[in-house]
Each structure stands twice: as C-alpha cells, then as structure tokens.
Amino acid sequence: xxxxxxxxxxxxxxxEMVYNLCLNYLQHPEEAEEATQDVFVKAHQKWDGFxxxxxxxxxxxxxxINQCLDMLKARRRQKRFGxxxxxxxxxxxxxxxxxxxxxxxxxxxxLFQQINALPxxxxxxxxxxxxxxxxLKEMGEIMKLSPKAVExxxxxxxxxxxxxxx
Amino acid sequence: xxxEDLAPLARIQKVDPPPFLYTRIEARLRAGxxxxxxxxxxxxxxxxxxxxxxxxxxxxxxRLSYSQISGENIAVAGTEVELYLSNQLYNE
Numbered sequence: 001x002x003x004x005x006x007x008x009x010x011x012x013x014x015x016e017m018v019y020n021l022c023l024n025y026l027q028h029p030e031e032a033e034e035a036t037q038d039v040f041v042k043a044h045q046k047w048d049g050f051x052x053x054x055x056x057x058x059x060x061x062x063x064x065i066n067q068c069l070d071m072l073k074a075r076r077r078q079k080r081f082g083x084x085x086x087x088x089x090x091x092x093x094x095x096x097x098x099x100x101x102x103x104x105x106x107x108x109x110x111l112f113q114q115i116n117a118l119p120x121x122x123x124x125x126x127x128x129x130x131x132x133x134x135x136l137k138e139m140g141e142i143m144k145l146s147p148k149a150v151e152x153x154x155x156x157x158x159x160x161x162x163x164x165x166x
Numbered sequence: 167x168x169x170e171d172l173a174p175l176a177r178i179q180k181v182d183p184p185p186f187l188y189t190r191i192e193a194r195l196r197a198g199x200x201x202x203x204x205x206x207x208x209x210x211x212x213x214x215x216x217x218x219x220x221x222x223x224x225x226x227x228x229r230l231s232y233s234q235i236s237g238e239n240i241a242v243a244g245t246e247v248e249l250y251l252s253n254q255l256y257n258e
Contacts, residue, residue, distance in 0.1 A: 008188070011188055011191070012188075015183045015187065015188070016180060016181075016182065016183060018183075019181065019182075019183035019184075019187075020180050020181060023181065024178065029184075033183070033184055033187060036183060036187060037187065037190055037191050037194060040191045041191065041194055041195060041198065044191075044195055045198075097178070098181045099178045099179040099180060099181045100178055100179075101177060101179070104174045104177055104178075107174050108174050108175070108178070111171075111172070111174065111175070126172070126175075130172045130175040130176060131175045131176070131178055133176065158167040158172075159167070161167040161171075161172075162167040165167065165171075
C-alpha cells in the first residue's frame with residue numbers, strides 16, 4: 001500500500017515533465033500519452049532502482065527519451081512498409097502540439113520538420129537545450145556525455161539545421 | 167543556424183497530462199502483474215532444463231566411450247580373422 005502511494009506521488013511529481021517531453025519528441029498528443037504510459041510502466045518495473053531520489057529525474061529523462069526514440073523508429077518503419085495508422089483514426093505523422101501558440105504554429109511546424117530529420121542524439125540535444133532549457137552539464141548527465149561533447153553535438157545539430165534551411 | 171531561429175522553441179508552453187492517465191497506467195500495471203509468472207515456476211523450469219542438459223551430456227559421453235571400446239574390439243577381431251579394416255581392398 002505504501003509502495004502504491006509512493007508510486008502515485010512519483011507520478012504526480014513527474015507526469016507533466018514526461019508528457020511534455022514526449023509531446024516535444026512526437027508532436028502528437030495521443031502518441032505522447034501512449035509513450036507516457038509506457039514510461040511509467042517501465043519506471044514501475046524498475047521501481048527498486050528508483051529509490052535514489054537524486055538520480056530519479058535523470059533516469060526518468062533517459063527512459064522517456066529512449067521510449068520516444070523507439071516510437072519514432074517504429075513510426076518510420078510503419079511508413080516504410082506503408083502501414084497507415086489512419087485506419088484506427090490516428091494519423092501519427094500529423095503535426096499536433098497543444099503547447100504551441102497559434103502565432104508560432106507555422107514556424108515551429110517547419111522547424112520541427114527539420115529537427116525530426118536530424119540524427120537522434122542531435123535531436124535530443126536541441127530539445128533538451130532549447131525546449132527544456134537545460135544547461136550543458138544537465139544535458140551531459142542525461143546523455144552520459146561530457147559538457148564539451150554536448151557542446152559539439154549541439155553545434156553539429158545547428159549546422160545540420162542550417163544546411164536543411166538553405 | 168542562429169540562436170534567434172531557435173527562439174520559438176522556448177515559447178512552447180507546458181501542457182497538463184490527460185486527466186485519466188494515471189488510471190490507465192494503474193490498469194496496465196494491474197494487468198501486467200496478473201500476467202507475471204511466479205518465481206517458483208521459473209525456478210522449476212530452470213531446474214528441469216539443467217537436469218535435461220546433464221542427462222544429455224551424460225548420455226553423449228557414455229555413448230562416445232562405448233563406441234571407442236567397440237571400435238577397438240572390432241580391430242582385434244578383424245586382425246584375428248585376417249580381415250582388412252581399411253577401404254583399400256586390393257594390395258596394389
């Protein structure tokens with residue numbers, strides 16, 4: 001019973017963070033919801049390892065990022081084999097982000113198209129830095145990289161985006 | 167790419183997760199727990215597998231030593247009755 005309460009507290013503390021990160025990766029509310037469910041189910045399975053309070057957030061970030069990247073990979077695979085999710089009423093490739101203001105929608109849709117075409121690590125670097133507003137040190141902890149490596153990853157990502165823009 | 171080109175990303179607002187998300191997660195956890203195979207069963211299956219492997223190893227080893235012995239016996243019997251044991255049938 002105590003464990004159930006602890007997990008509920010844990011969910012209440014981090015649900016917003018996980019859901020919003022999923023939205024930023026997937027840009028689709030239903031998919032973000034599914035990913036959030038998967039993340040918390042995985043967190044529950046590894047609950048014993050989650051005891052250490054200080055590392056919880058970093059760990060949860062990692063699980064969320066991996067889950068979203070897996071879902072994007074699956075989405076690409078489905079596209080390649082021509083399986084359309086529209087059959088069940090969901091078009092996964094459709095851009096829908098409820099956190100985006102109307103005046104930014106067009107600019108951000110284009111920007112996200114370019115970000116989505118980046119390699120997974122570069123995409124993660126851009127999202128963590130510019131959407132989540134993290135420092136290089138925080139990003140390094142999550143991505144298991146040194147701040148210098150994160151910095152170079154970011155500059156490569158920006159160069160990649162510049163190339164896609166021109 | 168300039169920093170200002172990425173500025174709209176910082177204007178993305180935080181959204182509340184769907185209201186019944188925790189209930190759905192709970193349901194999935196409950197369903198998952200029901201499907202979990204008891205540890206006792208896993209241990210039993212493992213023990214069975216190990217036993218099977220041991221019996222197999224024992225059988226293979228015994229069969230090998232048996233065939234070595236019977237091979238030697240044939241060679242002795244063959245020389246006694248002047249049988250050629252090679253495939254070369256004629257002295258060339």
